[in-house]
Amino acid sequence: MKKIGFLATALAVGVMISGGSAWAAGDAAKGKKVFKKCAICHSVKKGKKKIGPSLFGVAGRKAATVKGFRFSKALKKSGLTWDDASLDKFLEKPRKAVRGTRMAFGGLRSKKDRENLIAYLKTLK
Numbered sequence: 069m070k071k072i073g074f075l076a077t078a079l080a081v082g083v084m085i086s087g088g089s090a091w092a093a094g095d096a097a098k099g100k101k102v103f104k105k106c107a108i109c110h111s112v113k114k115g116k117k118k119i120g121p122s123l124f125g126v127a128g129r130k131a132a133t134v135k136g137f138r139f140s141k142a143l144k145k146s147g148l149t150w151d152d153a154s155l156d157k158f159l160e161k162p163r164k165a166v167r168g169t170r171m172a173f174g175g176l177r178s179k180k181d182r183e184n185l186i187a188y189l190k191t192l193k
């Protein structure tokens with residue numbers, strides 16, 4: 069029963085998040101629109117923190133290394149470096165990819181959205 073409850077929740081969350089996911093392939097301009105979901109918590113300006121750390125230069129960076137931001141132990145210990153694969157996995161389900169992360173975001177279920185978003189994140193340098 070517990071498992072069914074979990075699946076139902078996951079499905080409900082997924083449906084909420086996937087609303088409006090008609091993007092075309094890996095395109096930074098489209099990714100910039102997807103980023104609106106992140107912008108409440110993340111700035112793209114260097115050194116500017118909000119609820120989350122600045123995402124300036126995030127591609128290729130080691131996780132949890134932005135100075136002046138207090139990361140969770142979980143992310144510090146994750147040993148991740150942000151590349152296409154690790155970002156894709158993290159953005160799909162943050163709390164599953166890094167158990168104990170403080171990033172309170174359900175995840176992006178649409179692979180297209182994630183591809184576009186990652187293309188956009190790579191322009192932030």
Ligand code: HEC
Binds near residue numbers: 171
């Ligand atoms: C509700 C606020 C919130 C939202 C929405 C959010 N994040 Fe985060 N994000 C955080 C917090 C807080 C952290 C730090 C997590 C930790 O320390 O465990 C974080 C961490 C990250 C990291 C790791 C940064 C690093 O330097 O290691 C990435 C990458 C990231 N977020 C990307 C995104 C993207 C892309 C989106 C939009 C799809 C998003 N986040 C949405 C709050 C948020």
